[in-house]
Amino acid sequence: MRVHGNGAVRGIAVVAALTLLLGVARFAEGHAILKESSPAANATVTGPDIPIHLKFNSRVDAMRSKIQLLRPDNRVTDLSLEKQTAPDTLTSKATGLAAGEYKIQWQVLAPDGHITRGIVPFTVKGA
């Protein structure tokens, strides 16, 4: 059977394009991933002051990224970011931490506009 009709092809092309756009919904993933951290995930460190150092696999926009500390009592504190020592690194400092289990919650913006989040759990033991 031969098929003609450019209108039909155009119609199918439009439906195809729309369906494809809806179908690709799940491929949006951030691509800035954490390569190294200090404290390391699940590490036990000595308090009360903990320097925080996060190194990613790509450049991150420090001005538009953030680090928070989730405390043992579930309070969340915003930590101020220090001046970037390298474009792929974020540094900060948590001070006055009592013994307990904490989590660093990070959110970074990569240059391509992708936002990625992650968590680094760690434990503080008394000085």
Next chain:
Amino acid sequence: MAELLGIFGFLVVLARAAILCLQTIVAGGAIFLTLVARNESLRPEELTRPAWKLIRWCAAGLALSELSFLMINALVLRSSTGISYADVLGANFAIACLVAIAASVAIMFWPESLRNSTNAIVLLPALLAVASSVVTSHSFSRMDDRAVLIGLTSLHYLATASWIGGLPYLLLALKRVTNLEARTKISQRFSLLGQISVGVLFLAGLGMSLAFVGSWNALYGTAYGIMVGTKIVLFGCLLLLGAANYYIVKGAGANLTAMNFTSLIRFGEVEIGIGLAVILAAASLTSQPPGADLAEDRVSLHEIAVRYAPRAPQLTSPPLADLSPSGKEMRRKAVAAGIKVPAAFLPGQAFWHPDTPGDIAWSEYNHNWAGLIVLAMGLLALLSRNRHFAWAKIWPLMFLGLAVFLFLRADPENWPLGPNGFWESFRETDVLQHRAAVLLIIVFAIFQWAVETNRVKSHAAALVFPAVCAIGGVVLLTHMHAVTNIKQEMLIELSHTPLAIFGILAGWSRWLELRLPAENNVRKYLAWVWPVCFIFVGLILMDYHEA
């Protein structure tokens, strides 16, 4: 704002996919008119008018897509970091979006006097739009070899625009230009541009793969590597089509016949379709961490061999009670109960949890039965190619069973099996996708059965089947990727990728079988290709297992 976060990934990807496709067609148009149809004699009004209409519409779409991408990200950034909109607009991606919007608007309102001249200045805004994508790519974010990688990415994007983006304009020229000599000249020039673009694409792609994949293990052991591999396979298909076009143009010399032109157009349609699949695969790459960066939890060849060693299909279903709630369901219940849940790795993304034996058995049963149905369909379709087995033309009706199966079993926590109501279930993007797939399968089954049995003689209806196959393949290709290397998900993805490729091949081989001129002998071989693709899909699904 919580709802916006929930659909963040969905909206961003809609915009991102649209940006890449539209940018390719806009830049492809500018390059085509500047390099291929660069003489006055090669750009009659019957070509320039529809070509500029396509360029301007795509530029409008590009501007809107860029604006959407900018607005969504700005809203999410503002709400999650508390920075001002002015600060958001200073971000690299925001500047890139604004530049692309300005370039697109300039193209939309390009002066008529310049549109009709051979002036190459239109390349400037087109190149700016491409550059805005380069500065939001992996290369721009890298710490090492950044300048080289930016150069390779730029070449890769430009070659894609020249070849894939130029194809719609080649088709327009072949259909609209009445002067035979001009049509032949345009075909020959585009063929040359295509060959150069293929070489550049290959070399730039190779260079980027070495940097971003880095090792054989990352090629099959990471999501990024698998997508690169898929791009290579589809690129091979495009090369075959390009070669077919090359030999048509070269073989005919200056005497291209109507049959030659029609064949060029038909192969060009398929090149555009597969090219779109490659661009969407590329869009998926830009949003994943490079395989070279994911050193942990890669899948080994041994694990792949063990997982996919042939074994009997699972044809008995576990009880519904054996299933664990999905990650999103767990999150929703936890939030409703006031339990603090960990933040997702991407705004709105659910957290992953290991499947229970019940989940695995459920999924294997679904895939294996679906495989049996597809295998039967493929065998019947193959038989129906022979005139002695005309009754086998009922093969499309096998898909109705598949639709019912998918509807009932794909999302067990939702209506009709699970507690979530019918309308409530549509809030989940993956459920929405599954329901859309069910509708597509039903449409496909009915239309194709009617077409096969000559109940419907509409030409459009005949094209539904190949379009659905090709779309289904691309959707599957881009359906599931993990931001980190979760081994179980990777192993599943490894089985889905060949399914996607066979789906795309089946769709486009059928498309060509229907669309090529009767005199083109390639048609009779293609008639056997797509049923064989379905047989392979059936066999892969029957051997699918998750443990």
